[in-house]
Amino acid sequence: MKIFRFIPILALALCTGPRLHAEVVDGVLAVINDTVITRQQVEDFIGPALDSLRREYAGQPEAAFQQKLTGAINDGLEQLVERQLILHDFDVEGYRLPDSVVDDLVQDRIRERFTDRVTLMKTLQAQGETFESFRKDVRDQYIVTALRAKNIAQEIVISPNRVGRYYLDHQDDFKVEDEIKLRMIVLNKTSADDTNTVSLAREIRDKIKEGAAFTEMASIYSQDTLRSQGGDRGWIERSVLRQDLADVAFALQPGQVSDVVETPDACYLMLVEQTRLAHVKPLADVRDQIEKNLRAQEQSRLEKQWIAKLKAKTFILYF
Secondary structure (H helix, E strand, O other): OOOOOOOOOOOOOOOOOOOOOOOOOOOEEEEOOEEEEHHHHHHHHHHHHHHHHHHHOOOHHHHHHHHHHHHHHHHHHHHHHHHHHHHHHHHHOOOOOOOOHHEEEEEHHHHHHHHOHHHHHHHHHHHHOOHHHHHHHHHHHHHHHHHHHHOOOOOOOOOHHHHHHHHHHOHHHHEOEEEEEEEEEEEOOOOOOOOHHHHHHHHHHHHHOOOHHHHHHHHHOEEEEHHOOOEEEEEEEEEHOOOHHHHHOOOOOOEEEEEEOOOEEEEEEEEEEEEEEEOOHHHHHHHHHHHHHHHHHHHHHHHHHHHHHHHHHOOEOOO
């Protein structure tokens, strides 16, 4: 027998949400060798997504919800099928995971998610689960994650030529609108007719006109989270700002400070330090992003290839 040695990898998050009560008659959706996957198991597995769908489509036509529900169930079913394929392959290949390793994994999970065993047992009891099922879930998740890492997360080398071809083929993905390098002072109003804040904003504007540094005024007066950075927002595109602010900011020249921009909830002063016309980001700026995308694509291809091989040698019956 092969010993499946402990590998320090991050296990998938364990679903510990309340068990959902199916609103339809439970039925068998798939059989993998001697393992049965039911609709109830799938709905339990996709519980958080199902809850989100119910909230999102509350009050909407039932047909729209059912269409989304069918897609979510199919996706969840496929994930559970793949999980069973991987666990079956683990057994067929003659691996085993020592109980001591599983015990360590369980203790790690308890510390991470429940603090102590007492809290865990209370949570499991409230969900109608047992410690044995919890332990099995931890074990299975570790095995699935480890075998995915072994078969998919191998070292993938992305050549410079491939990065260059991707960059040329996806120019639209790297287009940037007109940009400004912006600093801003934000003064929050106490009410829509708060004149004191407007007066303060004008006083600050006068001080800046008289020579006070915008960054210093921002660090003293601004009431937003970037106060300590002198109101620095870095390079931003027009779409980042609300329309009334964008119209003023993008009309400023480098080094120019705006007049007080008053809105119902705040007053703003803006300094444009530099401007930059719309352009395509240079390859050097997006190389890491491209390599990450290509690596993810290659991992997805390898995963599909691996799962297809597992399916080819396993009995699977869908209903």
